[in-house]
Amino acid sequence: MEESDKSIYNLRHDFSKSSLNETDVNSSPALQFDSWMKQTLDSKIEEALAMVLSTVNKEGQPSGRILYLREYGNDNFAFFTNYHSRKGEELIENNRASLTFFWRELERQVRIEGTVEKHSKEASDKYFYSRPYYSKIGAWSSPQSKVIKGRAELEGFVSDFDKRYQTEDVPRPEYWGGYILKANYYEFWQGRESRLHDRIAYTLQGENNWKVERLAP
Numbered sequence: 001m002e003e004s005d006k007s008i009y010n011l012r013h014d015f016s017k018s019s020l021n022e023t024d025v026n027s028s029p030a031l032q033f034d035s036w037m038k039q040t041l042d043s044k045i046e047e048a049l050a051m052v053l054s055t056v057n058k059e060g061q062p063s064g065r066i067l068y069l070r071e072y073g074n075d076n077f078a079f080f081t082n083y084h085s086r087k088g089e090e091l092i093e094n095n096r097a098s099l100t101f102f103w104r105e106l107e108r109q110v111r112i113e114g115t116v117e118k119h120s121k122e123a124s125d126k127y128f129y130s131r132p133y134y135s136k137i138g139a140w141s142s143p144q145s146k147v148i149k150g151r152a153e154l155e156g157f158v159s160d161f162d163k164r165y166q167t168e169d170v171p172r173p174e175y176w177g178g179y180i181l182k183a184n185y186y187e188f189w190q191g192r193e194s195r196l197h198d199r200i201a202y203t204l205q206g207e208n209n210w211k212v213e214r215l216a217p
């Protein structure tokens with residue numbers, strides 16, 4: 001670890017914007033999430049919908065990547081991707097996954113855990129057809145997560161599909177669509193001074209019965 005400069009030891013940010021108390025939070029974590037998400041969107045924070053999706057393969061190897069949240073409500077969180085991608089393969093091996101949001105400007109983190117299933121074909125169509133033309137062409141052109149020879153190969157695929165679909169509507173590839181993570185655990189984190197952050201966790205104990213606890217920072 002000789003390459004990292006010791007000056008990064010001293011890069012610190014103290015969190016002081018807000019607080020989170022057991023008495024402030026909604027007894028429903030879905031409504032608590034909705035309230036924080038609305039505040040995030042109202043604050044015009046960039047990349048408010050970006051979240052880390054973490055998956056674990058059958059060997060127990062975790063992997064994370066950023067995706068966009070596209071729908072949420074009633075403890076369900078939807079994202080869209082290529083079903084043949086690495087994440088798609090890993091979700092077949094193990095459907096347990098987590099989502100992590102970091103809203104730096106509000107000094108907030110949200111962690112959500114649960115199980116993932118494919119979204120309906122209708123919902124996948126609805127989202128796919130709402131995308132711009134070249135995002136649809138991109139879904140056809142990218143064998144997501146596979147090794148490719150070079151940028152030129154990818155651009156060749158784009159130009160082939162562009163020629164093919166120029167004059168007609170681009171259909172949704174059957175290997176591209178949505179997933180829903182159904183939450184059974186949430187944690188809402190609000191940064192506080194001197195690393196004494198507020199952490200409120202919700203654990204699902206039965207149908208719609210959430211235990212609310214404070215965790216040490």
Ligand SMILES: Cc1cc2nc3c(=O)[nH]c(=O)nc-3n(C[C@H](O)[C@H](O)[C@H](O)COP(=O)(O)O)c2cc1C
Pocket residue numbers: 047050063064065066067068069079080081082085086087088144145
């Ligand atoms: C801000 C941001 C948003 C992204 N949104 C998506 C998304 O919604 N869907 C997607 O498939 N990939 C998205 N990506 C790309 C993924 O991070 C990742 O590279 C890709 O899905 C392949 O991941 P995998 O090989 O683990 O399957 C996004 C990346 C960034 C930085």
